[in-house]
Amino acid sequence: MSGTASSDQRGLAAARISGLAPGKLFGLLGDNRRRGALDLAVGTPSAPTTSPVAIEAACEAIRAGANQYDHPAGNLAIRRSIAASFVPAADPETEITVTLGATEGLAVALLALVDPGDEVIVLEPCYENFVSAIALAGARPRPVPTRAPEWRYDHAQLRAAFTSRTRAIILNSPANPSGHVLSSGELAEIAELCEKRNVTVISDEAYAAYVFDGISYASIADVPALRDRGVVIGTLSKSHAVSGWRVGFLRAAPEITRLLRQVHVAVGGAGVTPLQIAVARAAESDPSFWQPADTLAAQRDLATKVFGEAGYRCLPTEGGCYLMIDIRTVTREDSETHARRLAEQAGVLTAPGTCFFTGKGGENLLRVAFNRPVGLFDEVRRRLTAFSLSG
Structure with missing residues (x-):
């Protein structure tokens, strides 16, 4: 009987489940968080500080009764604010859709534009x-390697990756985990290939607020050849330290937006009403809200210094909130083994580089999230120093 039940349960799984990423990162965190380890593994922000104005506005909206569904595409006030943050400005009525974070936005874009x-x-x-x-869209990833540093x-x-089966390309600039910011030349080449092959660009721009050292940054919405064939995915999670609010958005041309909104209604219905209102009010009261x-x-430089002092080779980071470090200067261990030992013996959580490759890769790399208070890195330094002395 138990054998029959087990067989039935195996048959319940949709084939697409086998294509999901294995979730190595969260599997390695586990008990180490409860043991007081410093979490530099995930990008949940503790810097910058969440806007007190937005927090108060959220409380006021809830008390005032804004607790029911708003427009499925998003509260009009927040759509207007998001639209105005683009140059040139987007149309809040026909080009902006508020989503449940960037995660839903990504799923919506792929489900709307990609076939199995x-x-x-x-x-x-x-x-x-x-x-x-x-995988959830029933499609297949076609990885193109980028190489350190x-x-x-x-x-x-x-160019070879573009085939007759290519429907979309996902960009991420600044990139997680590498911190690379796509240059104007790279965007121009991608635009040329996408026009030639009639391919859609889906651009995750979650870290657009963080670009370092005077490097020039461009959204795909700034590139005329990509603006009308692209979908920008944005979120306030990292830039405004409200990852639990799940306020994200999609920017696309009207004809694409119509498709996105149909899928968004089917998948998420509508966003969180009082939190959308809070963001709109905070943005209205602060002209620099989107920056x-x-x-x-400062955190990028401190993380680089602290891990460099511990003997690691820190790779250049042009933007975002992550630092990639090469562990071969301190160990012959693979990244998963070394990350586990750092967590258990030093009390410092990092992300193994293998979490960010579809096949082999990243065995010599760790990712460090540095969107943390500046003062935290003094304790990271102390723990790494004790770890290296004991090792």
């Missing part, structure tokens, strides 16, 4: 949820 059996190009290393979202793709490999005061440059 299609291929979706990703630049690797990449955020592992890209792979899962592609500059994390640039090979032109010939990128956080804390740029994370």
Whole structure:
């Protein structure tokens, strides 16, 4: 009887489940968080500081009764604010859709624009949820490697990745985990290939607020050749330290937006009404709302210094909130083994580089999230020093 039940349960799983990313990162965290380890593994922000104005506005909206569904595309006030943050400004009525974070936005974009059996190009290393979202759409990832320390793709490999089955390419700039910011030349080449092959660009721009050292940044909405064939995914989770609010958005041309909204209604229905109102009110009261005061440059420099002092080779980070470090200067262990030992013996959580590759890769890399209070890195230094002395 138990054998029959087990067999039936195996038959319940949809085939697409086998394509989901294995979730290695969260499997390695486990008990170490409860033991007081410092979490530099995940990007949940503790810097910058969440806007007190937004918090108070959320409380006021809830008390005032704004607790029911709003427009499925999003509260009009927040859509207007998001639209105005683009240059040129987007149309809040026809080009902006508020989603339940960037995660729903990514799933919506792929479900609306990609069919089962299609291929979706990703630049690797990449955020592992890209792979899962592609699998949920029934499509296949087509990874194109980028190589350290500059994390640039090979032109010939990128061109070869575009085939008759290519329906979309996912971009992420600044990139998680590498921190690479796509240059104007890279965006121009991608635009040329997408126009030639009639491919849609899905651009995760979650870290657009954090670009360092005077490097020029461009959204795909700034590139005329990509603006009307692209979907921008944005979120306030990292830039405004409200990851639990699940306020994200999609920006796309009207004809694409119509498709996105149909899927969004089917998947998420509508966003969180009082939190959308809170964001709109906070943005209205602060002209610089969309440009956080804390740029994370100091944290980037501190993380680089602290891990460099511990003997690791820190790779350049142009933007975002992550630092990639090469562990070969301190150990012959693979990244998963070393991350586990750092967590258990030093009380410092990091993300193994293997979490960000679809196949082999990242065995010599760790990812460090540095969107943390500046003072935290003194304790990280103390723990790493004790770890290296004991090792």
